[in-house]
Amino acid sequence: MKIFQHPKFKDLISKSTSILQNLISKGKSILQNLITKGTCLSQEIKQYPGWKKLSVRCKDISVCQVNFRQMTVLLLLVFFLTSFAFENIQAAQASQAASLEAVQDTAIKAHKVILNEKESGYVCDPISAEIIMDEILQEAALLYSMEIADDNLLRFEETVISREEMSTKKELDEALRKHSRILVNACTIYVDDIPIGTLKTKEEAQQLLDKVKSKYIDPESSLENASFQEDVKIAITPIHFQQIQKLEEVEAELEEEQEVVEEYTLQDGDTFWSISRKYKIKMGDLTNLNPDKDPKKLRKGLVIRLSYPKSLLNVVTRELAKFEDSISYETETQNDNSMYKNESKTIREGQAGKKFVEAYIVKVNGIEREREVIYEEVILEPVNKIVAKGTKKEVTAASIARGYGKFKWPTSGRITSYYGKRRAPTRRASTNHKGIDIANSKGTRIYAAESGKVTAVGRAGGYGKRVVIDHGSRVTTLYAHLSTIKVSKGQSVSRGQLIGYMGNTGNSTGSHLHFEVRISDSPKNPLRYLN
Structure with missing residues (x-):
């Protein structure tokens, strides 16, 4: 076994290891080529330049023939062990590739359907979900006979899923119905930015407003203008169909009257009775509102409090009126020394005159609030009243x-x-x-x-x-x-x-x-x- 200690053998082992490392570094491509060609690995190695060089050097070693054979067997053993390792690696890689191909055969690209931020299913093409959503909205429009509000957020996210996870049409329809918001475009009446009623259509809302105005419009008068005292608007409002009110309900709300208190400055000829008639207030209510005022001692310029019904909607009309009006007579006094100071008698009764008047009259809910006279013509002059007053010292x-x-x-x-x-x-x-x-x-x-x-x-x-x-x-x-x-x-x-x-x-x-x-x-x- 001295051969294993020989320097050249050690050099051979070192060079063989280098060759094996080169073979491994070549990797999968060399092994696949070897398998494809069906060539024995040993022959491929013999043809490799390094192997020939190794053989030449081995012949130069001074060893017995038997020992050289032992070395050859050892090298072949190393080769076969290496080949077996490569074959296992190749088998493992082939198994992994097969598994990947199997996965690729079952996984597919899809789109996750998200309606109003809630997952609703998976589809291959977003158009299929959009079609189902349109069908749901069209069905609601037919059911309510109204325009459906565009109030649903439908979006999609690309993803990869198994074929089993793909949604059926029935599953997707049920999910979209569950997560959808079915709102109708109704019309809300706003008075000074406060909603007072919501109706089905704009025509219905306008019909109600016109009906409120018509209560205070005299068809025989020369109407110049009719409007609301408040800022009135009709706005489209997306709401649930069940929230729409009936026309009669909103009309009843508008007819509810609110009690307000205003002040009035007395003019010539004003009495509590004439004011109560003008503003449709009961005499007793007017007296109670002004406990500090004596109805028998009213004078021009005196300010009194008024209370009369005021609605949520108040109609202001301006009309050109032509009419006859009375001209108040004045009272003249004459001294009479035949009567005491606390005595008087009427010498001549007064008589009111007449005049023709053209004027613009502004009314609120049918009650006159302003009058602008543009033309007057006296028809009959008034006759003044003459009263004699005693000058003798009063009786005590x-x-x-x-x-x-x-x-x-x-x-x-x-x-x-x-x-x-x-x-x-x-x-x-x-x-x-x-x-x-x-x-x-x-x-x-x-x-x-x-x-x-x-x-x-x-x-x-x-x-x-x-x-x-x-x-x-x-x-x-x-x-x-x-x-x-x-x-x-x-x-x-x-x-x-x-x-x-x-x-x-x-x-x-x-x-x-x-x-x-x-x-x-x-x-x-x-x-x-x-x-």
């Missing part, structure tokens, strides 16, 4: 007590009995008459001779039904033999106010009024104090 209880004031006559009729001594008309009557008797038919009106406070009412012996009024400054008046009393004790009365009716109660011989004037409870001749 103090002036009456001093003897220069005058009472108003308490009733009409003729005097049948004067103040002072007389023949008694009845057995129970006094011969000293404390007042005067004014006769007239039963039921004749009896008035307060002057303002004051009622201190006594009811029956009082021979006076029958009587009323006593205290005028202050210890001056009182008495009204007796009444048939009916119209005032009560403690009530304040004004000069000339009705206090009862003439009668024949008490110690009386016929229908008449017994009238007394007392100062400090002492009877005075009434004729001295009557006007």
